Amino acid sequence: MELFKNLFGVMVVVVLICDVTAQHHWMLPQQQNQSPLPSQWPQQPFKVPPPAALFDKCQVTQENKIQCGTEDITAKQCENINCCFDGQQCYYGKAVTVQCTRDGQFVVVVARDATLPHIDVESVSLLETNDPSCTPVGVTSAFAIFQFPVTACGTTLKEDESYVVYENHMSSSYEVGIGPRGSITRDSHFELLFQCKYSDSAVEALVMEVNAVPPPVSVAAAGPLRVELRLGNGQCHSKGCVEEEAAYSSFYTAADYPITKVLREPLYVEVNILERSDPNLILNLEHCWATSAPNPRSLPQWDLLVDGCPYHDDRYLTTVVPVDGSSGLSYPTHYKRFIVKMFTFVDQNTYSTKQDAVFLHCATAVCYPSSTNSCEQPCHRQRRAAAAIRRVSSSRMAVVSSGEVMLTEQRISAPFKSER
Structure with missing residues (x-):
């Protein structure tokens, strides 16, 4: 990078x-x-x-x-x-x-x-x-x-x-x-x-001057596999509370979007399968990325997860949060969680800001474990093994997107007093 x-x-x-x-x-x-x-x-x-x-x-x-x-x-x-x-x-x-x-x-x-x-x-x-x-x-x-x-x-x-x-x-x-x-x-x-x-x-x-923000967009996308991407907003209120765990105790609703964050503030992202109760299903994140427009194919883009693993050319690596039986979820394998530090896009040629809106997208896949495929994300595997997993799961892939996340106005405070 x-x-x-x-x-x-x-x-x-x-x-x-x-x-x-x-x-x-x-x-x-x-x-x-x-x-x-x-x-x-x-x-x-x-x-x-x-x-x-x-x-x-x-x-x-x-x-x-x-x-x-x-x-x-x-x-x-x-x-x-x-x-x-x-x-x-x-x-x-x-x-x-x-x-x-x-x-x-x-x-x-x-x-x-x-x-x-x-x-x-x-x-x-x-x-x-x-x-x-x-x-x-x-x-x-x-x-x-x-x-x-x-x-x-x-x-x-x-x-x-x-x-x-x-x-x-x-x-x-x-x-x-x-x-x-x-x-x-x-x-x-x-x-x-x-x-x-x-x-x-x-x-x-x-x-x-503060620019008005547009209305929110849908936070879920339909497909062969129904999945949902949402942002956690839980906070610690007791001594000994673990922030990463508390963040996923509650989530922003559609009425909350666009959500306003400051640079480097963590975004607690959760992706989960909807309307399924098969405990053998395992949700994998093939690719997660961000855009400055609602269309997941729009440019510019910034990778967050590649083959389910943090994008290695980001100085602030995305953090993958393990989800297991201790989470209290009925089907923990139906969930994936990760943490992104807030950023804003800049122009590829002039390096000036393009806009302050960020949309998150994930290409998801359901996987059935077998004797030859554990469905483990390939963070430490060879590229050939990662490609094989993509071929197995691509037939059940869906793309899910977040609502709009806005970079907050910078707190440049110079309150002046007038006495006339």
């Missing part, structure tokens, strides 16, 4: 507010001798609703706290410049913070925890990279800090009525896995478009 780095992302438009009374500095943790940033910060951020998931941007460990504002800043002043206050110190939260100074400087602080999964802060950059002054002025394990003039680093200038508007943007890079029929990524990514508007006084809002 080839690995590439490229840029794509969720767009966030940020317009900041001027306030000549605000004062601010940043300082890297454990480095109190660094020179602070300019003291005048013309900014009053606009407050937007927080993400749906519970997330406290101010839960930053002491060793990762970066000073935001002067040492004598008050809690109210700290809040007004979109930072966190713990009673003693004003510091940057786990978010993307954009600020503007009176002397014409952008300051952008990107937190590792601003998205799920976490951003590689060392991969964050402005699109203008030829100028050394456009690189981060500070990078820690948890934050990347940029400071540059509003007239530099590819900033565009335009006038908006009584405002002078400076606009720039930055992105994070991500790793792409390239397969024979499609490409995917499991890395978080974002693209941040930000502006500074200058006038005697200015107040503007932050805008985020």
Whole structure:
């Protein structure tokens, strides 16, 4: 599997507010001798609703706290410049913070925890990279800090009525896995478009757009063999609970689709035979794959299981979950389970995102064990033996597909407060 780095992302438009009374500095943790940033910060951020998931941007460990504002800043002043206050110190939260100074400087602080999964802060950059002054002025394990003039680093200038508007943007890079029929990524990514508007006084809002998702599709397909593919949604609620076992205790229904997941979040997949009570039947998964459209033959595709075994060219190998008598199922051989880490498709040529929808498909086969065929999946057998099993079972094959699984909007939180 080839690995590439490229840029794509969720767009966030940020317009900041001027306030000549605000004062601010940043300082890297454990480095109190660094020179602070300019003291005048013309900014009053606009407050937007927080993400749906519970997330406290101010839960930053002491060793990762970066000073935001002067040492004598008050809690109210700290809040007004979109930072966190713990009673003693004003510091940057786990978010993307954009600020503007009176002397014409952008300051952008990107937190590792601003998205799920976490951003590689060392991969964050402005699109203008030829100028050394456009690189981060500070990078820690948890934050990347940029400071540059509003007239530099590819900033565009335009006038908006009584405002002078400076606009720039930055992105994070991500790793792409390239397969024979499609490409995917499991890395978080974002693209941040930000502006500074200058006038005697200015107040503007932050805008985020979230696209609506289409209705769900059928979760079962008819054929000579009736099978069902469904996703487990059980959770651990007691001490000592095993997550992999609890996940299959309950399942999403048709009304739940499309299901929203974040990158690398596990998808607990179960395929089972319907309306059969013969204990000798053994369900095998010939091939499982993912597409970005409901049609299982559509492209791009990404293999999950090949001959019932994890696709070896995926860095995040699919996990096959054993199903035996301890599962509590009446016919455990009628079931197959596996776990996939959530991903999104990218364009095979440009490595930009195609869309955030993922559909799972499995080609299934029923097998009758005999003295010459144990129906064991061929993970450790030779290719010739695997081909033989395919010939035996292909006459009873069916394809089953999942409903739509959506990549959730990235949690790039920059809630701003406005005081008019």
